Amino acid sequence: MSALEFDAVSVSYSKRRVVDSFSDRVESGEWLGIIGPNGAGKSSLLRAAAGLVGFEGEVRVGGAALSPMAAATRARQVAYVAQDPLIPDDMSVFDYVLLGRTPYVGYFGTESVDDRTAVVQVLDRLRLGDFATRMLGSMSGGERQRAVLARALAQEAPVLLLDEPTSALDIGHQQQALELVTELRQHSGLTVVSAMHDLTLAGTYTDRLVLLDEGAVSASGSAADVLTAERLGEVFHVCVTVDVDPADGAVIVVPRRGFPV
Amino acid sequence: MAVASVGGEVAGVDSARPIALAAVRRGNLRWYLGAGAVLLVSIVIGASIGPAGPASWRVPLALIDHLPLISVDSGVTTAEWNIVWRIRMPRVILAALVGGMLSVAGASYQGVFRNPLVDPYLLGAAAGAGLGATIALTVGRGVTASWPVDPVVAAAFLASIVTVAVTYVVGASFSGSGGGARSGVTLVLAGVAVVSFVTAVQTFILQRNQDVVREVFQWILGRLSGATWADVRLIVPYVTLSAVVLMLHRRHLDVFRVGDEEAASLGVSVGRTRLVIVVAATLGTAAVVSVSGLIGFVGLIVPHAIRLMAGAGHRRLIPLSMLLGATFLILADVPGRMLSSPAETPIGVVTAFIGAPFFIFLLRTRRMT
Numbered sequence: 167m168s169a170l171e172f173d174a175v176s177v178s179y180s181k182r183r184v185v186d187s188f189s190d191r192v193e194s195g196e197w198l199g200i201i202g203p204n205g206a207g208k209s210s211l212l213r214a215a216a217g218l219v220g221f222e223g224e225v226r227v228g229g230a231a232l233s234p235m236a237a238a239t240r241a242r243q244v245a246y247v248a249q250d251p252l253i254p255d256d257m258s259v260f261d262y263v264l265l266g267r268t269p270y271v272g273y274f275g276t277e278s279v280d281d282r283t284a285v286v287q288v289l290d291r292l293r294l295g296d297f298a299t300r301m302l303g304s305m306s307g308g309e310r311q312r313a314v315l316a317r318a319l320a321q322e323a324p325v326l327l328l329d330e331p332t333s334a335l336d337i338g339h340q341q342q343a344l345e346l347v348t349e350l351r352q353h354s355g356l357t358v359v360s361a362m363h364d365l366t367l368a369g370t371y372t373d374r375l376v377l378l379d380e381g382a383v384s385a386s387g388s389a390a391d392v393l394t395a396e397r398l399g400e401v402f403h404v405c406v407t408v409d410v411d412p413a414d415g416a417v418i419v420v421p422r423r424g425f426p427v
Numbered sequence: 428m429a430v431a432s433v434g435g436e437v438a439g440v441d442s443a444r445p446i447a448l449a450a451v452r453r454g455n456l457r458w459y460l461g462a463g464a465v466l467l468v469s470i471v472i473g474a475s476i477g478p479a480g481p482a483s484w485r486v487p488l489a490l491i492d493h494l495p496l497i498s499v500d501s502g503v504t505t506a507e508w509n510i511v512w513r514i515r516m517p518r519v520i521l522a523a524l525v526g527g528m529l530s531v532a533g534a535s536y537q538g539v540f541r542n543p544l545v546d547p548y549l550l551g552a553a554a555g556a557g558l559g560a561t562i563a564l565t566v567g568r569g570v571t572a573s574w575p576v577d578p579v580v581a582a583a584f585l586a587s588i589v590t591v592a593v594t595y596v597v598g599a600s601f602s603g604s605g606g607g608a609r610s611g612v613t614l615v616l617a618g619v620a621v622v623s624f625v626t627a628v629q630t631f632i633l634q635r636n637q638d639v640v641r642e643v644f645q646w647i648l649g650r651l652s653g654a655t656w657a658d659v660r661l662i663v664p665y666v667t668l669s670a671v672v673l674m675l676h677r678r679h680l681d682v683f684r685v686g687d688e689e690a691a692s693l694g695v696s697v698g699r700t701r702l703v704i705v706v707a708a709t710l711g712t713a714a715v716v717s718v719s720g721l722i723g724f725v726g727l728i729v730p731h732a733i734r735l736m737a738g739a740g741h742r743r744l745i746p747l748s749m750l751l752g753a754t755f756l757i758l759a760d761v762p763g764r765m766l767s768s769p770a771e772t773p774i775g776v777v778t779a780f781i782g783a784p785f786f787i788f789l790l791r792t793r794r795m796t
């Protein structure tokens with residue numbers, strides 16, 4: 167049984183269809199990268215899986231359909247990190263990560279000792295233990311990104327959805343964030359689906375890529391299969407060369423001057 | 428791998444630094460006890476000061492004397508005690524209820540809309556109450572003198588609630604099927620539109636009935652004078668209900684701080700929870716506004732002052748808003764009684780007089796630290 171299954175998922179915004187009948191199976195512990203031009207439907211697909219937009223079709227986690235689930239039940243199955251999350255400056259890191267325990271707290275309840283312990287563990291795992299009482303506003307971009315990941319991890323959901331997890335980071339922090347996701351995935355068997363803009367990073371870090379174009383799958387498979395100069399030229403209207411690192415087989419996408427033919 | 432090597436330096440999960448929950452609770456308790464003590468003192472001060480009545484220093488003794496099982500010779504006559512208990516005390520308690528309610532409603536509105544400029548009157552609670560009062564006063568006291576309920580209060584209360592309901596329906600119907608992220612902003616904008624409309628209607632009525640302009644104007648300025656225990660009894664149920672509901676949603680208000688969408692992804696039913704909080708805050712606001720008129724500034728400034736002093740987390744902010752909002756209005760009411768007696772300075776003027784400089788002081792000191 168696959169960890170996450172998209173079954174003919176379609177998303178429409180007032181009649182305009184942005185994701186058209188998307189189907190895929192993501193295995194447990196797999197990292198699926200979703201790439202595609204702006205407006206291709208990457209975010210909408212993730213938002214559908216997170217229950218933030220209505221959709222046709224079905225999304226299943228461990229075989230269980232998400233759409234009939236109560237919001238809190240769903241949040242225990244799927245954790246979602248928005249592209250540009252709203253981070254309150256005057257909230258402590260601990261309190262922020264504690265929000266990740268929301269799906270486990272009853273409506274009128276309050277976080278238990280177990281919830282707090284879970285947060286402490288997540289903070290330590292993400293090397294944020296020393297920051298627990300710091301205010302989010304006083305932290306660097308990279309540290310904040312770790313705090314956001316920590317909040318998602320505190321949900322203890324088997325599936326983690328990341329919308330452009332590195333778009334606001336410099337190259338060093340991009341790499342650190344993606345290494346962290348890799349580490350967490352290996353550590354806890356997390357299934358990850360991420361929308362990504364940087365094609366080289368997407369190819370390097372994910373197990374498999376899906377290339378979306380105007381809501382439909384244009385290509386799917388390994389980085390070497392999907393990231394070809396011809397296909398990228400077609401979908402992104404870009405002029406690139408694609409190299410393969412002979413040492414490890416990593417696919418490197420290099421933009422070139424000029425317009426694609 | 429850089430990340431892995433950094434990881435090696437960190438102690439394992441077992442040695443996790445415990446986030447001292449007990450310390451957090453102790454910190455909260457200190458704030459609540461402190462705020463409770465300040466409120467108690469302000470109640471005694473409020474009851475001790477005023478034109479006529481016993482010497483101020485005797486009033487605390489008289490209050491102690493009236494506690495069960497304690498007997499103190501306060502030297503306050505029965506007639507003087509009646510002034511304290513029948514005239515000053517209802518006014519003090521009403522001020523506490525109004526101040527606490529407006530502050531906690533303001534804090535909740537600001538939290539649920541993530542907008543620091545929002546006050547409890549945002550969705551039309553005040554404008555509606557103003558229109559209701561205007562209509563009642565225009566119809567005339569003569570017609571309604573024999574009614575069991577003061578028609579101005581009843582009309583203000585009803586119009587206040589109806590206005591907020593209209594705002595909510597208008598806002599919700601334009602925020603689209605998705606609800607979610609946009610509905611908060613749409614609701615605020617709907618509030619602006621509805622308030623303008625209601626205010627225009629009120630102005631129109633006033634322009635046609637100039638004989639009640641003065642009365643309406645006085646009502647709008649807000650007052651606590653002439654408060655009776657009946658006024659207190661009238662609003663206690665609404666204020667209590669509202670306060671209890673808002674207290675129970677403190678945690679939800681903290682979740683709202685990360686945005687509607689993130690809150691939804693954390694399993695919160697954003698639209699429903701927001702509705703519950705707005706209804707509760709509006710009910711309490713409508714009740715206090717209909718009795719005390721429009722006392723501005725409290726719902727905006729008190730929660731912000733508390734945020735600057737005690738942090739922005741709602742778990743502490745909501746209860747402290749109640750306690751310190753009550754304290755603020757009791758104390759703000761004291762100079763109003765003294766300043767230009769016998770003609771009183773409207774309480775709304777005093778709250779702004781005291782509140783604005785205090786708030787600027789807080790902003791300034793906070794900047795510097």
